[in-house]
Amino acid sequence: MVLGFAGMMFAVVVVVHYYLWRRLVRATTLPGRTRRVLTWCLVALAVLVPATMIGSRFEVAHFLAWPGFLWLAVMFYLVVFLVVLEIPRAVAAFLIRRSSPAVADKPVPVTVGAPAPPAVEEPPAVPDLVSRRLFLGRATALAAGVGALGTVGYGVRTALGDPVIEPVTVVLPKLDPRLGGLRFAVVSDIHLGPLTGIRHTERIVRMINDLRPDVVAIVGDLVDGTVAELGPLARPLKDLESRYGSFFVTGNHEYFSANGPAEWVEELGQLGVRSLRNERVEIAHGGAVLDLAGVNDLTGGDDGSDLGKALNGRDTSRSSVLLAHQPLQVREAAGFGVDLQLSGHTHGGQMVPFNLVVPFQQPAVSGLSTIDGVQVYVTRGAGFWGPPVRVGAPPEISILELRAP
Structure with a gap:
C-alpha cells in the first residue's frame, strides 16, 4: 500500500x-x-x-x-x-x-509571350x-x-500571522441553564515542526489566555515529530490558563511521529495538559455537570477511537461535549447521544481550491454545522501542514460559548 x-x-x-x-x-x-x-x-x-x-x-x-x-x-x-x-x-x-x-497567395500578373517578371522575394511567414x-x-x-x-x-x-479569533455561540437543547456561559477555547492543527519556532506556540498560548476560557480543548495534530526534536517548542503550553483545565486528543499526525503518541501524552501531562484517550471527565460549573469526552484519532489502529469506552455508562440526562480530531467521527458519535463535537483536521482546506475537495472525505470543512443530529464545530486550525501557506482559510483560535435554549 x-x-x-x-x-x-x-x-x-x-x-x-x-x-x-x-x-x-x-x-x-x-x-x-x-x-x-x-x-x-x-x-x-x-x-x-x-x-x-x-x-x-x-x-x-x-x-x-x-x-x-x-x-x-x-x-x-x-x-x-x-x-x-x-x-x-x-x-x-x-x-x-x-x-x-x-x-x-498574392497573384502575380503575367503577359503571354513576355519575359517572366523577376522573382520578388518575400520574407517567409x-x-x-x-x-x-x-x-x-x-x-x-x-x-x-x-x-x-x-x-x-x-x-x-x-499562515505566519496571528490566528483569527472566531467567537461562536452554540445553543444546546439539553443544556442545563446553569451551564450557560461556559466557554471553550478550541485550537487544533498547531503542527509544531521544522517550519515553526517557539514563538508560534508562545503566541497561541498568549492569545488563548487573553480569552480567559473555562476550558481549553486542543483537538489533535499538535506536532510533526518526536519529543526529542520538538519538545522545546511545546513547553510554552505549560502556561495555558483556564478555569477547569486544558485537554488534548490525538490527531493522525501524532501517530505519524516516529515514537508514536505515547511519549507526547506523557510530555503534555508534565506540561499540565491532560490527554483524553477514549475517556471522559466531568466539568462542574454553576452547580451543574457537563460530560467532556475525548477519543483517539481514527488512524490509531489498535490505539484508535473507542467511543463506547469514552461514553458508555454516563448519565444521558447531562449534556456532553466530545473532542475528536476528525469531523468524520461524528457519524459514530451520533449513536451515543453526543450534543456537540469539537474537531479540526481539515485546515478549512488551507489552500483554495482544496476546500472544494475536503467534502469528499469529511462531512464538514469549517465552522458550525449539524450532522446526523449532532452539532459539530470544525476549527480551521492555528498552524499549517506542508507549505507555510494559507489561502482562503486563515488560521484560527475559536472561543465557543454554550447557551441553553
Missing part, C-alpha cells in the same frame, strides 16, 4: 513538472542553451519535492523544508493559473495561426509565426508566474 501510494505520488510529480516544462520552458524559449538550463532547473525542482516530503521527517534534512515546501505551493498555484489560462491561450494560438499563413507564439507563451507564463507568486506571498503572510 505504501509503495503504491509512493508510486502514485511519483507519477503525479512527473506529470505536473512535464506540464510546467511545456508551458514555462518549451513555450517560452527556442532550442539552445537557455532551454537546456531552464529544463535542468525544473528537473532539480521536481527532485526537490519528494526529497522534501521524505527529508522533513528527519532532523538532518530539515534544511530542505523551507525551499521544498515553498516550491510545492508555487508549483501548485502555477498549475492552477496555467490551467485557467488554457482556454484563452488556445483561442489566441488559433487566431495567430489564422492570421499568419505559411505561404503568401514562419519566423513571424514563431515570434508570435513565443510572445503568447511568454505572456501566459508571466501571467501565471505573477499570479502564483502573488498568491503564495499572500498565503505565507497569512
Whole structure:
C-alpha cells in the first residue's frame, strides 16, 4: 500500500513538472542553451519535492523544508493559473495561426509571350509565426508566474500571522441553564515542526489566555515529530490558563511521529495538559455537570477511537461535549447521544481550491454545522501542514460559548 501510494505520488510529480516544462520552458524559449538550463532547473525542482516530503521527517534534512515546501505551493498555484489560462491561450494560438499563413497567395500578373517578371522575394511567414507564439507563451507564463507568486506571498503572510479569533455561540437543547456561559477555547492543527519556532506556540498560548476560557480543548495534530526534536517548542503550553483545565486528543499526525503518541501524552501531562484517550471527565460549573469526552484519532489502529469506552455508562440526562480530531467521527458519535463535537483536521482546506475537495472525505470543512443530529464545530486550525501557506482559510483560535435554549 505504501509503495503504491509512493508510486502514485511519483507519477503525479512527473506529470505536473512535464506540464510546467511545456508551458514555462518549451513555450517560452527556442532550442539552445537557455532551454537546456531552464529544463535542468525544473528537473532539480521536481527532485526537490519528494526529497522534501521524505527529508522533513528527519532532523538532518530539515534544511530542505523551507525551499521544498515553498516550491510545492508555487508549483501548485502555477498549475492552477496555467490551467485557467488554457482556454484563452488556445483561442489566441488559433487566431495567430489564422492570421499568419505559411505561404503568401498574392497573384502575380503575367503577359503571354513576355519575359517572366523577376522573382520578388518575400520574407517567409514562419519566423513571424514563431515570434508570435513565443510572445503568447511568454505572456501566459508571466501571467501565471505573477499570479502564483502573488498568491503564495499572500498565503505565507497569512499562515505566519496571528490566528483569527472566531467567537461562536452554540445553543444546546439539553443544556442545563446553569451551564450557560461556559466557554471553550478550541485550537487544533498547531503542527509544531521544522517550519515553526517557539514563538508560534508562545503566541497561541498568549492569545488563548487573553480569552480567559473555562476550558481549553486542543483537538489533535499538535506536532510533526518526536519529543526529542520538538519538545522545546511545546513547553510554552505549560502556561495555558483556564478555569477547569486544558485537554488534548490525538490527531493522525501524532501517530505519524516516529515514537508514536505515547511519549507526547506523557510530555503534555508534565506540561499540565491532560490527554483524553477514549475517556471522559466531568466539568462542574454553576452547580451543574457537563460530560467532556475525548477519543483517539481514527488512524490509531489498535490505539484508535473507542467511543463506547469514552461514553458508555454516563448519565444521558447531562449534556456532553466530545473532542475528536476528525469531523468524520461524528457519524459514530451520533449513536451515543453526543450534543456537540469539537474537531479540526481539515485546515478549512488551507489552500483554495482544496476546500472544494475536503467534502469528499469529511462531512464538514469549517465552522458550525449539524450532522446526523449532532452539532459539530470544525476549527480551521492555528498552524499549517506542508507549505507555510494559507489561502482562503486563515488560521484560527475559536472561543465557543454554550447557551441553553
